[in-house]
Amino acid sequence: MHHLHRFGFSSYAWCLYCGLLISMGLILRS
Structure with missing residues (x-):
């Protein structure tokens, strides 16, 4: 359970x- 949560x-x-x-990336491309 603990490992699954992590x-x-x-x-x-x-x-x-x-x-x-x-x-x-989108901001740099525009």
Whole structure:
């Protein structure tokens, strides 16, 4: 359970990080 929770949290943080990189890339391109 604990490991599953940590995995879910890390994947959530990874999604936020990917979204941030994509938004930054779009801003730099425009």
